[in-house]
Amino acid sequence: xxxxxxxxxxxxxxxxxxxxxxxxxxxxxxxxxxxxxxxxxxxxxxxxxxxxxxxxxxxxxxxxxxxxxxxxxxxxxxxxxxxxxxxxxxxxxxxxxxxxxxxxxxxxxxxxxxxxxxxxxxxxxxxx
Amino acid sequence: xxxxxxxxxxxxxxxxxxxxxxxxxxxxxxxxxxxxxxxxxxxxxxxxxxxxxxxxxxxxxxxxxxxxxxxxxxxxxxxxxxxxxxxxxxxxxxxxxxxxxxxxxxxxxxxxxxxxxxxxxxxxxxxxxxxxxxxxxxxxxxxxxxxxxxxxxxxxxxxxxxxxxxxxxxxxxxxxxxxxxxxxxxxxxxxx
Numbered sequence: 096x097x098x099x100x101x102x103x104x105x106x107x108x109x110x111x112x113x114x115x116x117x118x119x120x121x122x123x124x125x126x127x128x129x130x131x132x133x134x135x136x137x138x139x140x141x142x143x144x145x146x147x148x149x150x151x152x153x154x155x156x157x158x159x160x161x162x163x164x165x166x167x168x169x170x171x172x173x174x175x176x177x178x179x180x181x182x183x184x185x186x187x188x189x190x191x192x193x194x195x196x197x198x199x200x201x202x203x204x205x206x207x208x209x210x211x212x213x214x215x216x217x218x219x220x221x222x223x
Numbered sequence: 224x225x226x227x228x229x230x231x232x233x234x235x236x237x238x239x240x241x242x243x244x245x246x247x248x249x250x251x252x253x254x255x256x257x258x259x260x261x262x263x264x265x266x267x268x269x270x271x272x273x274x275x276x277x278x279x280x281x282x283x284x285x286x287x288x289x290x291x292x293x294x295x296x297x298x299x300x301x302x303x304x305x306x307x308x309x310x311x312x313x314x315x316x317x318x319x320x321x322x323x324x325x326x327x328x329x330x331x332x333x334x335x336x337x338x339x340x341x342x343x344x345x346x347x348x349x350x351x352x353x354x355x356x357x358x359x360x361x362x363x364x365x366x367x368x369x370x371x372x373x374x375x376x377x378x379x380x381x382x383x384x385x386x387x388x389x390x391x392x393x394x395x396x397x398x399x400x401x402x403x404x405x406x407x408x409x410x411x412x413x414x415x
Contacts, residue, residue, distance in 0.1 A: 136397070138401070138408050139409065140406070145297055148318065148319075
């Protein structure tokens, strides 16, 4: 016979959850009352980042040139292109004219993007 | 094969009142005992004394017996700054910065003649002892000292850690000591 569980059978779980939550909350509040007040020794230099003892020079969060990002994205672009080209080249005869046209459309999109970034000046290495 | 029963000495209990099923002592001593046997060193090795320290950490001399197998290369978790080797004047602020960034309580041991006094390098470029930039607890003489000497110095640090009062690092004297090295503290009312 399958045991039948009624909603009131689950109330110990509720009690346990309340006790668990209450323990955490009460302990956190209690520690603030139990701990004595004492002057903490604070050294501001201690709170700096650890750079092997060498003085910090500026912040790491400053804007920098996105050129590297562009190179990375261009690499991904041509990498994906090659991945598509290999199977197409192997199955060139099976693909027929339709396969050839599809690939040319793909290539056109890609080259359009490529010319776009050239116009944007992504491949100009020297700062103006 | 005959086996001999070996007794291993563990950590002795601190002074206190012992009875059937209980042991009472002061909190200072219990924490001192714990600190004494779990000192995590930060090796600041710049020259040949550092090589001796590598032998000290190795299997033969085995600093792990003292609860110090865990070297800390970040000052945040380190208890003991072990300065081993010649400290040039340019390196002085670096030593101090590493010391400042260590968590309390912290101890410093100057290993070798150079760290203790500049050693043979009585020149314009070498710091004549690291006690010019950080307070030093134990000096280990030698050029370079043997691992036994480093261990001896380490055990003196253990003695300091075992007997230090828990209130020492909050005292005005300690603040004045830091101030004399140019390490300035700001008071902050905070729960301990």
